[in-house]
Amino acid sequence: MNELFECRALTKRYGKFTALDGVDLTIGRGRIVGLLGPNGSGKTTLLKLANGLLTPSAGSIQINGHTPGVETKRIVSYLPDASYLPDDQSVRRLMGLFSDFYADFEVSRAREMLRELGLDEDARFKTLSKGNREKVQLILAMSRRAQLYLLDEPIGGVDPAARDYILRTIIGNYSEEATVVISTHLIADIEPVLDDAVFIRAGRIVLHQGVEALREQQGMSVDAYFREVFKC
């Protein structure tokens, strides 16, 4: 069976700036992975490459054995870092769009999460607060039965109570063979749910390890270790 997510010597340059520099990274099925790095380290570039929004300057990236494209979009649920939804629409209509686009979208799951977070289906997206817009986008992304979830900063603007709910949702909702990649710098909040941590710095992977082994070896939390590695 092909690896779910595999990069080989993946490089991305924007003009003279190298955003990703020879990244080798393999992620298997059934994992929750934290993609952790400071601002500008290449997290968003890597997730965009995985979704075919960018093309590599060199090297390769494959999802389930395929170059990102139509084939992989069926199995990848992507939450981008910026809003991409037609914001004049109601939340209900956005759910309709997702149903049309993605065969694996489950309206009933989305409804339940909206209700539990007290979000109104009839509200127009652009009238929602920033935090609530983020919640809606995350709910839409998590309501697909995908094999790979790529979540770019999913909890940054969300209040702590909703953050807990969302993390519990991530744990409880995805299937056992699915993998979730969460890019964030809010490590303390997400570290209890992770299997593995990937540290990325200046476009290079500097660590890829199970978080329990890391805690055992370093005698500190992933958050504390991150602060040590990335000390300014």
Added chain:
Amino acid sequence: MGWDFDSSRPIYAQLVEILKGRIISGRYLPGERLPSVRELAGEAGVNPNTMQRALAELERGGLVYTERTNGRFVTDRPEALQTQRQTTAREVTRLYLSQMAELGFTREDTVHLIETWNHGGNKDE
């Protein structure tokens, strides 16, 4: 006892401690069916694979057992619970004695304090 973790220690070991505590204190009753791994992981806010590993450890220790199709159950063997209770009591006592020693209490002082506990003016509960 809630699910509070010290992120500087492996969460797996802390889950084992909490689950053992819940079993010997009777919060999970002998013979009771445990929630699924996913449910427990969701409740605790931890990774499901970590929860799975903790439950497997309890199973090796005989505190829980799996019925192929029905799920996981708390042991109904009193001796398994009794053994765990003894082990935990020894761990708690070891910790207590070492803390008392750090305070400068001899074994005798400590025993004296325990024996006179509730008799003197030290009912500060």
